[in-house]
Amino acid sequence: MSSVSTVLPQGAGYGVVVGIGLFFSAFMLCLTALQARYTPFKPSNSEEFSSASRSVKPGLIASGIVSAWTWAATLLQSSAVAYKYGISGPWWYGAGATIQVLLFAQLAAKLKMNAPNAHTWLEIVATRWGTLAHCVFMFFGLATNIIVSSMLILGGSATVTDLTGMSTIAACFLIPLGVAIYVVAGGMRATLLCDYTHTTVLFAIILTFIFTVYATSPKIGSISRMHDLLAAASEANPVPGNAHGSYLTIRSKNGLIFGVINIIGNFATVFNDQAYWQRAIASRPASCVKAYLLGGLAWFAIPFTFATTLGLAAVALQGDPSMRVLSPADVSAGLPAPSAAAALLGQSGAAAMLVLLFLAVTSATSAELIAVSSILTYDVYKKYVNPQATEAQISRVSHYAVAFYALVMGLAGLIFFYIGVSMGWLYEFMGVVLGSAVVPIALCVTWRKANKWGCIIASVSGFFAGIVAWLVTTSALNGSVINVTTSGGDLEMLAGNLASIGVGGIVAVVYSLICPENFDFDSTRAINAPPTHHAHHHDAADDASKEKEKRYSGDEKDEKEVEMQSINDHIIEGVTEDAELERAGLESAFKFAAWSSVILLVVMILLIPLPLFFAETIFGKRGLSAWVIIGIIWAFCSAFTVVIYPLWESREALGMVSKGILKDIFGGGSGKYVETSKDGSGAGGYAA
Numbered sequence: 001m002s003s004v005s006t007v008l009p010q011g012a013g014y015g016v017v018v019g020i021g022l023f024f025s026a027f028m029l030c031l032t033a034l035q036a037r038y039t040p041f042k043p044s045n046s047e048e049f050s051s052a053s054r055s056v057k058p059g060l061i062a063s064g065i066v067s068a069w070t071w072a073a074t075l076l077q078s079s080a081v082a083y084k085y086g087i088s089g090p091w092w093y094g095a096g097a098t099i100q101v102l103l104f105a106q107l108a109a110k111l112k113m114n115a116p117n118a119h120t121w122l123e124i125v126a127t128r129w130g131t132l133a134h135c136v137f138m139f140f141g142l143a144t145n146i147i148v149s150s151m152l153i154l155g156g157s158a159t160v161t162d163l164t165g166m167s168t169i170a171a172c173f174l175i176p177l178g179v180a181i182y183v184v185a186g187g188m189r190a191t192l193l194c195d196y197t198h199t200t201v202l203f204a205i206i207l208t209f210i211f212t213v214y215a216t217s218p219k220i221g222s223i224s225r226m227h228d229l230l231a232a233a234s235e236a237n238p239v240p241g242n243a244h245g246s247y248l249t250i251r252s253k254n255g256l257i258f259g260v261i262n263i264i265g266n267f268a269t270v271f272n273d274q275a276y277w278q279r280a281i282a283s284r285p286a287s288c289v290k291a292y293l294l295g296g297l298a299w300f301a302i303p304f305t306f307a308t309t310l311g312l313a314a315v316a317l318q319g320d321p322s323m324r325v326l327s328p329a330d331v332s333a334g335l336p337a338p339s340a341a342a343a344l345l346g347q348s349g350a351a352a353m354l355v356l357l358f359l360a361v362t363s364a365t366s367a368e369l370i371a372v373s374s375i376l377t378y379d380v381y382k383k384y385v386n387p388q389a390t391e392a393q394i395s396r397v398s399h400y401a402v403a404f405y406a407l408v409m410g411l412a413g414l415i416f417f418y419i420g421v422s423m424g425w426l427y428e429f430m431g432v433v434l435g436s437a438v439v440p441i442a443l444c445v446t447w448r449k450a451n452k453w454g455c456i457i458a459s460v461s462g463f464f465a466g467i468v469a470w471l472v473t474t475s476a477l478n479g480s481v482i483n484v485t486t487s488g489g490d491l492e493m494l495a496g497n498l499a500s501i502g503v504g505g506i507v508a509v510v511y512s513l514i515c516p517e518n519f520d521f522d523s524t525r526a527i528n529a530p531p532t533h534h535a536h537h538h539d540a541a542d543d544a545s546k547e548k549e550k551r552y553s554g555d556e557k558d559e560k561e562v563e564m565q566s567i568n569d570h571i572i573e574g575v576t577e578d579a580e581l582e583r584a585g586l587e588s589a590f591k592f593a594a595w596s597s598v599i600l601l602v603v604m605i606l607l608i609p610l611p612l613f614f615a616e617t618i619f620g621k622r623g624l625s626a627w628v629i630i631g632i633i634w635a636f637c638s639a640f641t642v643v644i645y646p647l648w649e650s651r652e653a654l655g656m657v658s659k660g661i662l663k664d665i666f667g668g669g670s671g672k673y674v675e676t677s678k679d680g681s682g683a684g685g686y687a688a
């Protein structure tokens, strides 16, 4: 990192890291108190802590997905590839990390069909394939969490240090500490509500940057001027591997290589990460597919539009006295976007960037904390240490696990920092170690023929194949010199990523076709199901529907009471309502997820970029205008989806909580939610 003086004083760094951390902790405590008093969902319940009682609506889940999937890298690495490869970088970053979330909609539907009451994806592996498979896949699951968490800490601390001079060591520990406090206070539902507020502010800041760069800044101020500046930069410093050395083309060899690495690595960090399974678990069965499709599409706008704005601005401003000169290490640390923000808007740009990055890092960190807490609680403590654990013990361990993992995150970030591994390096490396488990995990949850030994051997052999391919390629291309710099090259990382996911996928599928299992998923459907609910599978839905019909035959007030009772029942039992698991509905949700996600994948990865790549198109002013304006419209639609839509779908719950508060303050009576009250007293209702 270069040693130029910082744009903001050190106090600003501590103020943001500690101040915003404490602010959100207090905010979370308020939300938790409101939830406990005015809704039927009790934060002290372990099911509520880890899975929000499996009752969350799609808009809020979509917002939680956007928030968990918006890492430091989403803002910094996407801008770094825009800085290095031009307009192809943001496309490959955005599209190459959106399709996995869209495809995950299929896994979410299968989860609701095949293991509706599991707490973690590892419980499904353990139930289907036993202890060895559980331990092997737990390695991949936790390795994913550690790599993602380290990237968050590295990206966050590098930017805070760069903009304010705050000590990197302090940032590594203070960032997860603040988040841990609010996660411990709130659990999954409060985390989703906090994610929502983070995402709202995040979009507001991103839109501000977009309008600054493309409308108001005297340094750029229009798409046409951006085009002129990028064309001049292409003339002055042609980009190696790009058509005519231009920043204005999708025809970028290194951009494409990054695209492939990006696609593989992000398959690993979605499919292997409990954070995304957890959002499917917290979701209502009927709407989880919608949530993942909306979340994926909404997320795309963040890296694509942000990097098309600040990443390209960093190129356009080269030579401007206010723009610092970036070394390759600065670029790998993700600093083009913060530098461009500071060059465009001075201290206020740097401060906005700091807040933006901190919000992205903290909300993704909260997802990682609660994900690892669930694995340590259900897959380690309850499975191997205390299978008879009581509700109170489970709840206690899940809270301790959050605090423990916050410490581990800080340490992991620090270790990578000291050995000189940057966020950008780790981003391209993740698929090398994690890629081999992607196909076996998907097969475990979706395919009755998937073979236990085929999938274990696939994951382990793919892991070693990835490491060997990466090291051999590094040695071959760099005169036998293997170090952090040489091993971080594009072709070296590409070889490792392809070998890992390729060997893992091919071995798992071929082995399973030769020696197929015929697994009926009955045992996974029974995970965590009380005998009266899910000991038997989908036939139960019929009885439950009939029962519900009977209960609904009364007047409207009775209907409401019955539904309250049903919510209370399922909170107490921590299971999904049978009627919601109606087989035909889930089958059609799966089919919808399958064809829509595959169509979107083909459009985003093949139909849009490849013709532009092969035609070697170089965007003129009209082409760039269309590209940027589509990004801006997409950003507005995304903001609407994850900011306005969750409010709309939760209007009843918000109304009930407001009524309860008003009754407490002005009504002269208790506004506290009263479970299944027969006399209509209390502010009973549904939480968001």
Ligand SMILES: NC(N)=O
Pocket (backbone or CB within 6 Å): 069, 070, 071, 073, 074, 097, 266
């Ligand atoms: N979540 C990502 N890959 O930005």
